[in-house]
Amino acid sequence: xxxxxxxxSEKLLQRAAPGRVEFEDMVVVPLFAVIVALILGAFAMLxxxxxxxxxxxxxxxxVVGSVGSVSxxxxxxxAATPLVLASLGxxxxxxxxxxxxxxxxxxxxxxxxxxxxxxxFAGMPAYFHLPLALLAGAIAGxxxxxxxxxxxxxxxxxxxxxxxMLNLMSYLLVDYILSLPVVQRxxxxxxxxxxxxxxxxxxxxxxxxxxxxxLHSGLFVMLAAVAFVYWxxxxxxxxxxxxxxxxxxxxxRYAGMRSGLIIVxxxxxxxxxxGLAGANQTLGVLGRATPGFSAGIGFDAIAxxxxxxxxxxxxxxxxxxxxxxxxxxxxxxxxxGVSVDLIAIIQALIIVFIAAPLLVRxxxxxxxxxxxxxxxx
Amino acid sequence: xxxxxxxxxxxxxxxxxxxxxxxxxxxxILILLSVLVAYVFAFGTSGDATFRLSRPNDPWAxxxxxxxxxxxxxxxxxxxxxxxxxxxxxxxxxxTGLSMGFGLLLAVAAFLVWAxxxxxxxxxxxxxxxxxxxxxxxxxGLAGVLSERVAVVNIAIExxxxxxxxxxxxxxxxxxxxxxxxxxxxxxxxxGFILAALVITYRVDQIIAGVVLNLxxxxxxxxxxxxxxxxxxFLNDAPVFRPVDIPFLSDIPVIGPMLFQQNIFVYGAxxxxxxxxxxxxxxxxxxxxxxxxxxxxxxxxLGINVYRTRYxxxxxxxxxxxxxxxxxxxxxxxxxxxxxxxxxxxxGLAAMIVGRWHPFGALMAxxxxxxxxxxxxxxxxxxxxxxxxxxxxxxxxATIILxxxxxxxxxxxxxxxxxxxxx
Numbered sequence: 001x002x003x004x005x006x007x008x009s010e011k012l013l014q015r016a017a018p019g020r021v022e023f024e025d026m027v028v029v030p031l032f033a034v035i036v037a038l039i040l041g042a043f044a045m046l047x048x049x050x051x052x053x054x055x056x057x058x059x060x061x062x063v064v065g066s067v068g069s070v071s072x073x074x075x076x077x078x079a080a081t082p083l084v085l086a087s088l089g090x091x092x093x094x095x096x097x098x099x100x101x102x103x104x105x106x107x108x109x110x111x112x113x114x115x116x117x118x119x120x121f122a123g124m125p126a127y128f129h130l131p132l133a134l135l136a137g138a139i140a141g142x143x144x145x146x147x148x149x150x151x152x153x154x155x156x157x158x159x160x161x162x163x164x165m166l167n168l169m170s171y172l173l174v175d176y177i178l179s180l181p182v183v184q185r186x187x188x189x190x191x192x193x194x195x196x197x198x199x200x201x202x203x204x205x206x207x208x209x210x211x212x213x214x215l216h217s218g219l220f221v222m223l224a225a226v227a228f229v230y231w232x233x234x235x236x237x238x239x240x241x242x243x244x245x246x247x248x249x250x251x252x253r254y255a256g257m258r259s260g261l262i263i264v265x266x267x268x269x270x271x272x273x274x275g276l277a278g279a280n281q282t283l284g285v286l287g288r289a290t291p292g293f294s295a296g297i298g299f300d301a302i303a304x305x306x307x308x309x310x311x312x313x314x315x316x317x318x319x320x321x322x323x324x325x326x327x328x329x330x331x332x333x334x335x336x337g338v339s340v341d342l343i344a345i346i347q348a349l350i351i352v353f354i355a356a357p358l359l360v361r362x363x364x365x366x367x368x369x370x371x372x373x374x375x376x377x
Numbered sequence: 378x379x380x381x382x383x384x385x386x387x388x389x390x391x392x393x394x395x396x397x398x399x400x401x402x403x404x405x406i407l408i409l410l411s412v413l414v415a416y417v418f419a420f421g422t423s424g425d426a427t428f429r430l431s432r433p434n435d436p437w438a439x440x441x442x443x444x445x446x447x448x449x450x451x452x453x454x455x456x457x458x459x460x461x462x463x464x465x466x467x468x469x470x471x472x473t474g475l476s477m478g479f480g481l482l483l484a485v486a487a488f489l490v491w492a493x494x495x496x497x498x499x500x501x502x503x504x505x506x507x508x509x510x511x512x513x514x515x516x517x518g519l520a521g522v523l524s525e526r527v528a529v530v531n532i533a534i535e536x537x538x539x540x541x542x543x544x545x546x547x548x549x550x551x552x553x554x555x556x557x558x559x560x561x562x563x564x565x566x567x568x569g570f571i572l573a574a575l576v577i578t579y580r581v582d583q584i585i586a587g588v589v590l591n592l593x594x595x596x597x598x599x600x601x602x603x604x605x606x607x608x609x610x611f612l613n614d615a616p617v618f619r620p621v622d623i624p625f626l627s628d629i630p631v632i633g634p635m636l637f638q639q640n641i642f643v644y645g646a647x648x649x650x651x652x653x654x655x656x657x658x659x660x661x662x663x664x665x666x667x668x669x670x671x672x673x674x675x676x677x678x679l680g681i682n683v684y685r686t687r688y689x690x691x692x693x694x695x696x697x698x699x700x701x702x703x704x705x706x707x708x709x710x711x712x713x714x715x716x717x718x719x720x721x722x723x724x725g726l727a728a729m730i731v732g733r734w735h736p737f738g739a740l741m742a743x744x745x746x747x748x749x750x751x752x753x754x755x756x757x758x759x760x761x762x763x764x765x766x767x768x769x770x771x772x773x774x775a776t777i778i779l780x781x782x783x784x785x786x787x788x789x790x791x792x793x794x795x796x797x798x799x800x
């Protein structure tokens with residue numbers, strides 16, 4: 001699976017940016033990162049008293065659970081969809097020099113707004129209701145992130161701190177919203193929202209094969225978003241301004257770009273993407289909102305944007321990899337009894353190695369050109 | 378980041394108008410606060426708010442503080458209005474910070490009185506909890522100060538706290554509290570060293586390295602607690618350090634219970650803040666560390682080993698954070714839960730910024746956060762009309778407001794966040 005992805009991305013990236021150094025950075029380093037992370041993950045299992053046979057079984061389960069069957073692929077794609085959406089926003093932020101840790105909160109707020117629109121407006125036709133619910137998610141997420149952007153632009157408050165605070169507040173805010181009588185499901189004391197109406201649900205795609213397959217049309221939203229972000233970043237003046245103010249804020253200001261406005265717009269866009277990811281979860285997978293339905297997607301999105309080098313296509317590939325790890329990890333827990341939290345370790349290790357090309361070069365001196373340049377920070 | 382050392386004329390004037398505008402804004406905020414206090418807290422409130430200052434078996438009993446709620450709120454509103462109007466009309470740049478601080482204090486006091494009107498409530502208990510809750514934030518902030526003074530941004534504090542909490546619980550369960558504490562400090566130091574290696578030697582982007590370390594620690598600790606602790610509960614049952622009374626001092630009313638009836642983590646945090654202040658501002662190596670943070674090239678030219686200074690400071694910062702992390706387990710509940718630090722490391726980072734990269738500043742900011750945190754806990758018991766979720770948000774809102782710089786813009790060390798490549 002990984003190799004296939006790597007080959008595909010290699011082909012694409014070579015067309016986009018040929019050259020040996022890029023090839024090493026884009027393909028060899030990620031490949032080594034994945035392999036080393038899996039090996040170190042095995043050591044982690046050994047250290048916690050898991051025997052070798054179980055380790056073997058768990059890695060087989062990891063592969064089978066991610067790409068081994070139609071249902072596995074459906075699960076992988078279902079898991080990858082919100083990850084890619086949220087990290088596209090993150091990638092745009094990185095390109096503009098903004099570090100938005102707040103995807104988790106934006107995702108919660110966006111998903112919540114989508115649910116509220118989704119269970120209201122009974123009788124509205126689906127071709128109107130569904131886009132409306134998705135739009136509500138995007139707008140709510142965008143506004144929530146816009147707070148952090150505005151704070152940064154107006155007062156200089158660092159977005160890392162303010163988005164983290166907004167994350168922590170979003171959990172409480174969702175708890176509060178879920179306890180409101182207009183949102184809480186009738187006859188329930190626990191925090192759970194009413195169910196999304198059929199007209200606002202993202203239709204399932206593979207129900208004709210097996211009604212249990214969860215893959216839904218959010219996939220198309222995600223693919224459209226990838227294309228849109230690619231177009232935005234590389235084909236529009238806006239995107240150029242984003243990238244310019246990320247690469248060199250001073251120069252961008254001298255060139256007449258309004259840095260404050262760009263910050264707010266980029267943050268709002270990142271939030272809208274995260275909100276869309278949240279809407280995708282609530283309208284496509286869960287059908288309702290409960291506390292913590294974000295399930296750490298917003299934090300994984302950071303890692304994916306880093307792994308995908310903030311390039312829309314890279315993000316797509318990285319998101320598929322993480323989706324596969326997640327789907328496979330659940331299978332691993334069922335088959336081998338190894339906690340799914342192991343996946344978090346493997347993911348973190350992958351990012352360490354991706355982020356530190358110098359480290360990978362040191363561990364694996366082969367596979368690189370002899371006169372390899374120092375890694376590009 | 379570019380600091381204007383010699384502002385030219387128009388720039389200086391621009392700065393001045395900005396300051397005057399800030400003073401005006403402060404005035405508007407204070408007047409709004411006064412309206413809020415008058416209409417929401419004073420209007421229709423009756424009864425006395427009783428604040429208990431001492432507990433039944435304290436050696437020197439202090440009578441309760443009884444405040445008539447309505448009168449207090451109106452007086453507070455009047456003072457706030459006066460301060461705001463003065464600030465707005467005169468645009469007094471000099472008094473902006475002071476008026477703002479005093480105004481906020483008054484507003485918080487009015488809020489407390491309003492919430493307790495007709496009831497009684499232990500002020501001393503709340504202040505004691507304030508100090509306790511400030512400990513991990515202060516230690517996190519101190520860790521941030523130590524590493525950012527040598528220009529290494531340390532987002533990984535959260536992970537170091539979590540690692541310290543985990544190690545403290547694990548080793549503490551097996552070998553006792555003191556060994557657990559030492560192990561927590563050592564593991565914190567290890568993560569500090571790893572962070573240093575990643576950002577200094579391997580030149581990983583500092584924020585990325587920090588985020589990754591956080592993810593890694595969260596992954597490892599969650600993995601072990603779900604994989605191992607489920608079956609072997611004895612591995613997660615550590616002794617807790619009990620409060621130690623300091624003779625005589627602990628008998629002082631209010632201040633005694635607040636500062637001198639605490640466990641070693643509280644004392645440790647205070648001592649470390651003092652040592653760090655002395656180290657950074659009164660020793661030769663502290664001066665060198667700050668030089669590395671401000672201008673590494675210059676420091677290098679003078680023969681200071683930039684890399685070694687950074688390694689040492691970031692490792693020590695990790696040890697401080699590891700000590701703070703042990704507070705979560707050995708200092709309070711004795712067992713580890715997944716993700717039990719709940720973002721306090723990030724709040725510590727905010728405390729560092731609010732405290733202007735000074736250990737004492739970070740401590741003071743941490744006390745403010747601790748106060749917000751313990752206040753929301755106590756108020757949840759008093760059953761105010763405000764939903765508990767919004768009360769629980771107050772520390773986070775306080776963080777945002779403080780970082781947004783109502784108190785004034787702080788300046789980070791000049792080279793903060795940049796890798797240094799020796800030529």
